[in-house]
Amino acid sequence: MANTAYEAFLELGDFHGKERQELLPRWIEAATRLGLTEKDVEYAVNEFIPEMWDLQYLGIRKMIGAMTLEAIDHAHLKEHKANGVKLVYGIIPAILTPYQAVKKAGGDKVFVSFPDMCIMNFLQPLFHKGAPLFELAETSGLTYGCRHCALNKLRIGLRLRDVVPAPHVQWSFGLVCDEATKVDEYINCLYDDEWFAVITRMPHDTMMGEVDDEIPERVAYLANAFRDAYEEVQRVTGVTVKEEHIAGALDDFQRYLMKTDVLIRAVADADPQPLRGSALVNFCHPFSMPFNTGIEHMEDALDTMIEEVKAEVAAGRGIYPKGAPKVGSYFVPYAVPWVDKVFMDNGVATASSLTMIASDKQLIPPSGNDLYQNIAEQWLRMVFGMGCHVEIDTWIEKVNRAKPDALFMGFFDYDRWLGQMHKMGARAVEKATGVPTFYIEADFFDDRDYSREALRTRIESISQVIKMRQAAKANAALRAAAPAVAAPIAGAEGTA
Amino acid sequence: MDDATRELAQLATDRPAVLRDLKAAGKKIVPYIGHFVPEPLLYAAGVEPYLICRGGEPEPPEAVLDDMLRFLNPLARSMAGFHLMGLDPVLPLADLIVASQPECHTQRMAEYLELQGFPVFKVGIPPNWDRAYAGEYYFTELEQLKAKLEELTGKPIADEAVREYIGYFNQINALLRRIDALRKKDAPPLGGYDFIHLNHQSFFVEPQVAIEKLTAIADSLEGAPGKFAAKSPRILLAGHAVAVGDYLMMKGLEDAGAVIVTEMMDEGMQWYRWDTAVEGDPLRNLWRAKYLDKVPVNIFQPAWKVRFEHMKELIADYRVDGVVWYQLMYDEIYDMECTVVTKWLREMKVPLLKLETSYEYSREATGPLNTKIESFVESLRRGR
Numbered sequence: 001m002a003n004t005a006y007e008a009f010l011e012l013g014d015f016h017g018k019e020r021q022e023l024l025p026r027w028i029e030a031a032t033r034l035g036l037t038e039k040d041v042e043y044a045v046n047e048f049i050p051e052m053w054d055l056q057y058l059g060i061r062k063m064i065g066a067m068t069l070e071a072i073d074h075a076h077l078k079e080h081k082a083n084g085v086k087l088v089y090g091i092i093p094a095i096l097t098p099y100q101a102v103k104k105a106g107g108d109k110v111f112v113s114f115p116d117m118c119i120m121n122f123l124q125p126l127f128h129k130g131a132p133l134f135e136l137a138e139t140s141g142l143t144y145g146c147r148h149c150a151l152n153k154l155r156i157g158l159r160l161r162d163v164v165p166a167p168h169v170q171w172s173f174g175l176v177c178d179e180a181t182k183v184d185e186y187i188n189c190l191y192d193d194e195w196f197a198v199i200t201r202m203p204h205d206t207m208m209g210e211v212d213d214e215i216p217e218r219v220a221y222l223a224n225a226f227r228d229a230y231e232e233v234q235r236v237t238g239v240t241v242k243e244e245h246i247a248g249a250l251d252d253f254q255r256y257l258m259k260t261d262v263l264i265r266a267v268a269d270a271d272p273q274p275l276r277g278s279a280l281v282n283f284c285h286p287f288s289m290p291f292n293t294g295i296e297h298m299e300d301a302l303d304t305m306i307e308e309v310k311a312e313v314a315a316g317r318g319i320y321p322k323g324a325p326k327v328g329s330y331f332v333p334y335a336v337p338w339v340d341k342v343f344m345d346n347g348v349a350t351a352s353s354l355t356m357i358a359s360d361k362q363l364i365p366p367s368g369n370d371l372y373q374n375i376a377e378q379w380l381r382m383v384f385g386m387g388c389h390v391e392i393d394t395w396i397e398k399v400n401r402a403k404p405d406a407l408f409m410g411f412f413d414y415d416r417w418l419g420q421m422h423k424m425g426a427r428a429v430e431k432a433t434g435v436p437t438f439y440i441e442a443d444f445f446d447d448r449d450y451s452r453e454a455l456r457t458r459i460e461s462i463s464q465v466i467k468m469r470q471a472a473k474a475n476a477a478l479r480a481a482a483p484a485v486a487a488p489i490a491g492a493e494g495t496a
Numbered sequence: 497m498d499d500a501t502r503e504l505a506q507l508a509t510d511r512p513a514v515l516r517d518l519k520a521a522g523k524k525i526v527p528y529i530g531h532f533v534p535e536p537l538l539y540a541a542g543v544e545p546y547l548i549c550r551g552g553e554p555e556p557p558e559a560v561l562d563d564m565l566r567f568l569n570p571l572a573r574s575m576a577g578f579h580l581m582g583l584d585p586v587l588p589l590a591d592l593i594v595a596s597q598p599e600c601h602t603q604r605m606a607e608y609l610e611l612q613g614f615p616v617f618k619v620g621i622p623p624n625w626d627r628a629y630a631g632e633y634y635f636t637e638l639e640q641l642k643a644k645l646e647e648l649t650g651k652p653i654a655d656e657a658v659r660e661y662i663g664y665f666n667q668i669n670a671l672l673r674r675i676d677a678l679r680k681k682d683a684p685p686l687g688g689y690d691f692i693h694l695n696h697q698s699f700f701v702e703p704q705v706a707i708e709k710l711t712a713i714a715d716s717l718e719g720a721p722g723k724f725a726a727k728s729p730r731i732l733l734a735g736h737a738v739a740v741g742d743y744l745m746m747k748g749l750e751d752a753g754a755v756i757v758t759e760m761m762d763e764g765m766q767w768y769r770w771d772t773a774v775e776g777d778p779l780r781n782l783w784r785a786k787y788l789d790k791v792p793v794n795i796f797q798p799a800w801k802v803r804f805e806h807m808k809e810l811i812a813d814y815r816v817d818g819v820v821w822y823q824l825m826y827d828e829i830y831d832m833e834c835t836v837v838t839k840w841l842r843e844m845k846v847p848l849l850k851l852e853t854s855y856e857y858s859r860e861a862t863g864p865l866n867t868k869i870e871s872f873v874e875s876l877r878r879g880r
């Protein structure tokens with residue numbers, strides 16, 4: 001039985017008995033370092049998590065447990081460093097295989113991590129408690145008004161609070177945004193001259209009509225840039241990555257990918273839908289951050305979740321009403337989970353996410369045997385690795401496949417690359433697919449500017465429009481089948 | 497203002513009309529964005545270049561918001577906004593737009609122009625300049641630009657022609673350095689407001705004309721009396737860009753009694769402190785001058801420590817009393833560098849004022865701004 005909020009939280013994460021008691025002191029220590037008071041934990045356990053997460057599923061609880069283990073480990077980075085463990089950091093978005101291969105090669109002698117992503121994924125979706133760290137970065141100079149990325153603020157905040165020490169090497173993929181890599185320089189200049197980073201960058205400069213991964217020089221350049229950085233990582237850490245480590249990392253990736261695909265399809269095809277879209281994104285964390293504690297815990301959660309979803313589907317049960325419209329997005333903003341909840345409250349299911357659906361191109365195996373070339377091709381086939389013209393085509397392909405009733409874009413207003421794409425691309429997708437597209441100016445990680453009530457009104461309107469269109473479509477189908485007898489479905493009046 | 501200054505200003509103003517006539521006569525018009533696009537190469541190709549760097553008006557950045565992110569900097573949004581509003585006389589003439597691509601604001605803006613139907617050639621600039629392979633990427637881009645220009649005009653670009661124009665631009669640099677050096681005097685005959693105008697105008701006339709006019713202006717200024725009092729607080733103006741047309745804050749500073757004696761701007765001013773070698777492979781020389789020899793631009797990495805060393809040299813050489821950081825709103829990387837510079841300057845006990853602009857210069861906006869400027873200038877004056 002849990003005596004404190006801390007214990008109750010561990011219980012919620014499916015830690016029991018002796019395992020829970022052993023973990024408890026490290027968890028309390030980690031919570032304190034991350035700025036969580038017992039009241040914060042109590043609020044999360046009793047109110048926030050039950051409202052935002054589908055806790056009736058063991059798979060969800062195990063996933064919370066896996067994220068907790070990883071966060072606890074991160075909160076002790078300083079001890080790891082003091083014990084001689086080499087620290088290798090990275091940032092999103094990145095191809096994880098090389099990072100995970102370093103971990104496979106280095107074992108306990110190396111800590112491989114995207115600290116900002118890990119702690120963001122823990123603090124915001126579970127406790128809604130990222131703000132103090134964002135504010136710490138702001139009061140120290142990363143100005144609030146300029147609209148910087150909350151993930152970068154968190155990285156700075158974690159360094160300032162001395163939770164995250166300087167890495168031996170940070171390998172930053174600066175292939176999407178400008179700011180993330182410059183944060184390495186910022187920290188180095190202002191707070192910690194031991195903060196050493198090797199960065200991989202390539203300009204976004206493909207012309208209209210060009211396809212990024214089909215330009216051999218582009219692939220070769222990126223491959224060479226990856227090789228250069230990776231050799232530096234190995235040199236600094238003293239870890240030699242062999243083919244077997246890379247193969248092992250790739251196996252993990254493929255296995256996990258196939259399993260998530262099973263889950264995503266099962267949820268997306270189900271009616272009624274048994275799980276929220278934000279939960280699906282949370283199960284995809286092993287694609288966006290390396291797990292220093294290993295992916296076994298997440299994989300166990302995923303296996304459990306798949307079985308539970310299958311059982312729900314077989315029983316015809318779900319968490320949304322049967323026939324609820326499904327809305328797609330670029331990413332469900334899982335770090336601000338109340339957005340998903342508001343859709344849910346309005347009877348609209350968040351399901352497909354453009355980044356989680358593989359394009360036809362992504363399913364084609366890489367062309368060669370060279371690791372770096374394969375990573376480069378992988379990268380250039382991802383939507384954020386492309387020029388806008390190809391990305392729009394890829395979005396259209398994905399929307400045509402997933403067939404959502406609507407698409408909401410936005411939530412990346414702080415990101416000058418992704419955010420601008422959402423503005424330019426939304427209308428083009430709507431024109432090409434007929435799927436209504438809505439742009440919401442908001443922040444994926446930080447909701448301080450966007451109160452629940454303000455956004456609720458917006459989402460309510462969007463949900464109404466989606467439902468009216470869905471009803472109008474159903475009416476039209478009925479009339480086509482039996483024009484003389486079909487009665488209109490309520491709510492369809494006045495739809496476009 | 498002397499005759500040469502007036503004539504140069506008029507020629508720059510008339511440039512769009514001249515381009516319209518040249519276009520009618522069969523010349524290719526090539527507007528370009530950013531200083532990593534080498535002007536000597538464009539001139540040697542026989543096209544008519546035109547720098548896109550206009551700003552300072554509130555409506556254009558707003559006009560693009562249906563399709564562009566609010567949090568792009570106002571200069572990037574203005575580049576497309578003037579066109580959308582029908583206020584850009586040159587973009588509609590473009591046979592090709594050449595856009596350097598060092599960071600996301602201009603990268604997305606270039607894509608937006610493509611979506612608007614413009615032919616755009618992008619010159620990618622990898623910011624990690626400490627890697628040799630990154631530099632070669634830019635060099636390859638220059639080679640491709642050369643090929644593209646040859647395709648556009650149907651004529652090869654002779655190395656000798658590129659060298660000739662490199663020579664002209666070196667002369668422009670030398671003249672700007674000569675004029676700039678006058679600001680080291682106790683009572684300078686010109687300040688930053690005038691000097692930035694000269695820089696802007698030099699982009700909008702043919703280089704031979706710029707040389708002629710700048711020579712006359714330099715001759716005239718060298719014998720001119722001081723325009724500013726000897727004890728005027730001396731300002732270093734730093735930041736991303738002072739756009740063509742965006743002069744209000746510079747004027748405000750000098751109207752308040754300060755004199756802008758030097759600048760550290762990445763765009764909108766000639767990189768006149770760094771010449772390009774004439775002998776040897778001209779493309780390689782242009783590459784070296786812009787990518788390696790020059791103090792790195794803000795987005796390069798690592799850059800800020802090197803840039804600050806340069807700033808310290810300027811502070812010493814020009815006997816600077818205070819730094820004004822001119823911040824374009826939502827220009828996130830400059831905003832970060834400003835924080836870094838603020839800390840380092842504080843350690844040197846050099847005051848810094850951050851002035852942020854969205855190009856919104858209504859009376860309501862400029863009132864508090866002027867108060868801020870006047871207070872800063874007054875504090876510098878008292879601190880002397």
